[in-house]
Amino acid sequence: MARMLRSVLRNALSKPATRPFPEAPRAEFEKARGLIAFDCTDCRFCGACALKCPTGAIRVVRGERRIYFEPFKCIVCGACLEACRFGSVRMGPERRKPVYEKPVEVYAKPEDEEPPTPPDRGA
Amino acid sequence: MSELAEVQGIERIEDAPLEGLLEAVRAYRDRNARFITASCLDRGERFEILYLFDESLKTVAVRTFLPKGQKLPSITVVYLCGFLVENELQDLFGIEVDGLDIDYRGKFLVTNTFETPPLLKQTACELQGNEEVPS
Amino acid sequence: MSEATNVPFGPQHPVLPEPIQLRISLEDENVLQALPALGYVHRGIEKAGELNDFQQNVFLVERVCGICSSIHALAYCLAVESAMGLEVPKRADYLRVVWMELHRIHSHLLYLGLLAEAFGFESVFMEFWRIRERVMDLLEMTAGNRVIISVCTIGGVRRDIDAEQAKTIREELPKVREEAKRLVDTLLGDYTVKRRTVGKGVIPAQAALELGAVGPTLRGSGVAQDMRMAGYAAYSELQFRPVTFADGDTYARTAVRAHEVFQSMDLVLAALENLPEGELAVKFKGRPEGAALARVEAPRGELIYMVVGNGTKNLERMRVRVPTYANIPALLSVLPGCEFADVPVVTLSIDPCISCTER
Numbered sequence: 001m002a003r004m005l006r007s008v009l010r011n012a013l014s015k016p017a018t019r020p021f022p023e024a025p026r027a028e029f030e031k032a033r034g035l036i037a038f039d040c041t042d043c044r045f046c047g048a049c050a051l052k053c054p055t056g057a058i059r060v061v062r063g064e065r066r067i068y069f070e071p072f073k074c075i076v077c078g079a080c081l082e083a084c085r086f087g088s089v090r091m092g093p094e095r096r097k098p099v100y101e102k103p104v105e106v107y108a109k110p111e112d113e114e115p116p117t118p119p120d121r122g123a
Numbered sequence: 124m125s126e127l128a129e130v131q132g133i134e135r136i137e138d139a140p141l142e143g144l145l146e147a148v149r150a151y152r153d154r155n156a157r158f159i160t161a162s163c164l165d166r167g168e169r170f171e172i173l174y175l176f177d178e179s180l181k182t183v184a185v186r187t188f189l190p191k192g193q194k195l196p197s198i199t200v201v202y203l204c205g206f207l208v209e210n211e212l213q214d215l216f217g218i219e220v221d222g223l224d225i226d227y228r229g230k231f232l233v234t235n236t237f238e239t240p241p242l243l244k245q246t247a248c249e250l251q252g253n254e255e256v257p258s
Numbered sequence: 259m260s261e262a263t264n265v266p267f268g269p270q271h272p273v274l275p276e277p278i279q280l281r282i283s284l285e286d287e288n289v290l291q292a293l294p295a296l297g298y299v300h301r302g303i304e305k306a307g308e309l310n311d312f313q314q315n316v317f318l319v320e321r322v323c324g325i326c327s328s329i330h331a332l333a334y335c336l337a338v339e340s341a342m343g344l345e346v347p348k349r350a351d352y353l354r355v356v357w358m359e360l361h362r363i364h365s366h367l368l369y370l371g372l373l374a375e376a377f378g379f380e381s382v383f384m385e386f387w388r389i390r391e392r393v394m395d396l397l398e399m400t401a402g403n404r405v406i407i408s409v410c411t412i413g414g415v416r417r418d419i420d421a422e423q424a425k426t427i428r429e430e431l432p433k434v435r436e437e438a439k440r441l442v443d444t445l446l447g448d449y450t451v452k453r454r455t456v457g458k459g460v461i462p463a464q465a466a467l468e469l470g471a472v473g474p475t476l477r478g479s480g481v482a483q484d485m486r487m488a489g490y491a492a493y494s495e496l497q498f499r500p501v502t503f504a505d506g507d508t509y510a511r512t513a514v515r516a517h518e519v520f521q522s523m524d525l526v527l528a529a530l531e532n533l534p535e536g537e538l539a540v541k542f543k544g545r546p547e548g549a550a551l552a553r554v555e556a557p558r559g560e561l562i563y564m565v566v567g568n569g570t571k572n573l574e575r576m577r578v579r580v581p582t583y584a585n586i587p588a589l590l591s592v593l594p595g596c597e598f599a600d601v602p603v604v605t606l607s608i609d610p611c612i613s614c615t616e617r
Contacts, residue, residue, distance in 0.1 A: 017388050029395075031417070033402035054314035077317050077408045082416070127566065131340040132551035158470045160579040162564055175551075175562075180488045182551060204470040204587035215304070225293065232300045232616055241305050 028093040033076045035092045038067050038107040043088040049080035067107040071096060126171055126188075127164075134181045136173070141196070144174075147185045148201045151176045156183070158202040161209070163216050165244045170218060174198065189218065199224035207231075215242040262290055265598070269298050273376045273602040276612035280605065284598055292593040292601075294586060300616040307576030312338060312546060312567070313412060315576065319563075320406050322578065323614040325365045329358055329556045330578075331410040333563040336490055338412050341550035341567055347537040350414035351492040355529040356427075357401065357409050358491070358554075359522040364393040365557035366515040366522075367438070369609045373512055374445060376606045377454045382445055389437045396427055414539025424530045431523050442516045446509075455509035459592040459604035462506055471588040473559020473581050474518070475608050478511035480504035485555035496528050508607040515609075545571055556581050558609050580614035 019026065028034065045067070047060040057073035058080060060066075081089045130136065139147035151158075156176040164171040170189040175182055189195050195212070197220045198205045209220045210231035217240035220226075239246045262283040269277035277298035283290040303322055307315050319334045320327045332354055339346060371386035394404045400419050401407035409415050419427075445451055461471065466479040476483055477500055484500035486493045501517040503510035546567030553562050559581030566574040585608040596604055 029399045029402070031400070031402050032398055033408075052314070054310070054317040075317065075406075076403075078402075078416070079314075079317070127549050130549040130551050130564070132337070132553070152468075155467065157467050159560075159562060159584070160577075162575075162577040162579075164566060164575050177483075180483070180485070182553065202468070202470070204468070204584070207583060207586060230297070232297045234297070241302060246305075 028095070030093060032093040032095075033078060033091060034094045035096055036069070036071070036074055036076060036080065037090045037092070038069065039088050039090055040065075040067065040107050040109045041088070042086040043067070043107075043109065044086060046085075048083040048085065049089055052079040052083040054079060065108055069105045069107065070102070071105060072102040126166065127173075127186075130173075130184070132182060133175070133184050134178075136184045136186050139185050139187050141187055141189060141193070144185070144187050144196055145198065145201060148174060148198050151178075151183070151185070152201050154178065158198075158204055161198075161205070161212065163212055163218070163242075165216065165242065167244075170216060172212075194219045194221040196220075197222040197224065214240065216240050217243065267292075267601060267605075269295075271602070273372070273606050274610070274612075275372070276610070278610065278612045278615075280593070280601070282593070282598070282601065287598050289593050289596045289598060289601065292590055294590065296612070296616055298616070299613050301613075303617040304576055304578060307578075308573055311571050312565075312573050313571075315573070316411055317408065319576075319578070320408060322617055323556075323580070323611055324405060325368060325611060326361060326556045326558065326561075326614075327406045328361055328409060329554060329561060330563075331408070332358060332491070333552045333554045333556075333561050334565070334576075335410045335412050336554065337550045337552035337563040337565045338546055338567075340552060341546040341548045341565055342412075342542060342544065344413050344540055344542055346414055347540060348492070348534045349536040350538055352529045352533050353415045353417075353419060353538075354410065354491045355493065355496065356419065356526050356533075357397070357407060357415075359526045359529070360393060360397055360400075361407075362522045362557045363434075363519050363526075364390050364397070366519045367393065369515055369557075369606075370442070370445060370512065370519075373603070373606055374451075376602050377451070379445075379448075379451065382441060385441050389434055389441070392430060392434050396430060399423060399426065411539060413542050414537070416539070418538055419530070419533070424533070427530060428527060431526060435520060435523050438519055442519070446513055446516060452509065454600075454603055455512060455607075456505075456507060458508045458600045459589075459596060459607055460505070460507045461588050461592055463504075465591060466506065466588060469587040469591055470584045471559075472584045473555065473557075474511050474514040475559065475585045475588055477502045478514045479506035485553050485560045488553065490552070490554055492529060492532075495532070496525055498525065508604055511607045545569055546573065558582055558611055558614075559585060578617055580611070580617070582608065582611045582615045585610070586615070 045060050045062045050058040050060045055073045055075055057070045059068040081091055156178045159175040159177050162173045172187050174185040195218050206225045209223055210227045212218045213220055214232045262285050265282045267280040267282050268274050269279045279295040281293045316331050319330045322330045367386050367390035371383040374382035398404050400423050401409050401417055409417050461479050463479045463481050466476050480502055482500045482502045501514050503513050547569045549566040551564045562579040564577040568574040589608050
């Protein structure tokens with residue numbers, strides 16, 4: 001009885017074990033595998049990332065000097081990150097948000113005249 | 124390469140002719156070995172089938188060669204638990220197993236969506252993605 | 259004898275997280291016969307393993323199973339490493355043990371929760387999953403993902419556990435242990451739970467061996483066989499004795515898993531304690547040419563990968579034998595004679611993982 005009362009009191013007074021999700025999302029871990037993004041400043045469009053990608057989410061077109069990246073094919077394994085010798089692949093801790101469409105992200109060197117389409121991170 | 128010379132992690136491979144397969148398997152049963160699984164390889168004209176057994180944490184195998192088109196004797200008379208893997212052989216390799224205890228007739232894992240059994244080498248599958256990188 | 263009633267149990271059923279159908283013939287409330295119908299989630303991963311690059315297969319095999327995913331990757335890596343004759347660094351071996359045991363903890367906690375749910379003990383289910391979340395957090399902190407942690411690679415591991423993370427794990431695990439202890443005592447000591455599990459679905463030791471049962475199903479029948487005894491990764495250097503219970507019923511299988519949770523915590527702490535310094539992975543060149551077989555202990559039992567290389571970047575054959583595959587015959591053998599109300603609990607007691615089974 002005493003044990004039960006203790007449990008009842010503890011459960012009544014302690015904070016809930018869950019958090020109100022959409023309002024208060026959990027803080028990401030520092031090393032969490034999140035968004036993959038390309039930084040083409042040093043990129044030589046060698047295609048090592050595309051070759052290592054197990055799902056074929058990356059397509060590098062050397063002639064156009066563009067990287068086409070399909071974020072919803074990506075399984076965030078980080079193989080491209082390890083394959084890149086120029087440090088052009090970045091991985092951040094935050095997760096991708098749900099979206100209505102699956103756009104292809106296009107990356108190019110900053111000096112290339114045509115501006116790359118801004119990656120849609122979802123609402 | 125037409126047959127496995129040795130497999131790392133398998134203590135010994137004992138060859139058994141097709142007609143002597145059941146005796147070889149029964150010898151393991153008599154020694155109280157645990158049947159692990161069977162594994163099949165498509166070797167062109169014939170199948171190479173390994174029956175794996177566990178003998179106090181060591182893996183031993185009985186190997187048999189099955190010419191394509193012939194029937195494989197079922198080991199379910201010795202090890203009843205072999206029926207799952209033999210049904211799988213029927214499905215994925217198109218091997219006909221003779222005397223199978225619980226027979227799904229090739230509809231155990233897959234239905235008849237394939238023209239040829241999927242794990243045969245001749246069954247080509249298109250791999251999506253990973254296009255050749257233009258240089 | 260009255261006519262038998264046929265009841266399809268599954269493919270969608272509250273206790274089944276994954277689709278399998280058991281066609282059950284009943285006489286009154288007693289099961290006469292049970293036959294499985296599989297094939298709902300066959301994805302052709304063995305074929306895909308032949309078509310993919312052998313290095314990319316590591317990511318493929320991780321997706322065979324949604325619970326013990328990284329253990330699949332470990333088994334595949336061990337097989338390829340042994341086919342290529344690679345020597346894995348000591349530190350990688352120990353880190354592998356840490357992650358695999360964390361995986362085992364969360365998988366067993368999942369099972370304990372699901373079992374409680376199977377006979378309607380919802381609050382214990384919630385409690386188990388609450389503490390499981392803390393283990394998941396440890397996995398995410400160290401590896402970056404909750405379940406598909408992608409830490410193994412051919413030749414070693416891809417991530418490191420630094421001193422600070424090791425400290426967090428060392429502090430967190432005793433707390434989880436304390437809470438798990440309280441819950442396990444509740445679950446295993448409860449009168450109602452015992453009425454639903456003791457003596458249900460008894461698999462005698464000899465039958466378990468003959469039917470090829472593995473893992474906790476086999477150890478719950480009193481056979482001390484655990485692939486970790488074979489000493490892959492760093493298990494040969496860690497103190498380890500398999501947990502066995504002799505009764506062979508649902509209660510014994512549950513107790514095996516409950517005790518393995520604590521044993522795995524000991525192993526994680528011991529591995530972190532003895533973590534040697536050194537490289538994380540060896541560089542390798544070449545392609546697998548020989549054949550190799552690796553057997554590891556997944557949470558549900560012995561997991562086997564056989565790879566046959568042919569000197570190209572694709573494998574000749576990748577064979578996967580998962581633990582549930584071996585446990586289904588044992589399950590089918592105990593269902594006849596059960597009461598129909600016990601079927602969900604007995605089915606769950608082998609911890610079925612159907613995505614694994616069908617690959």
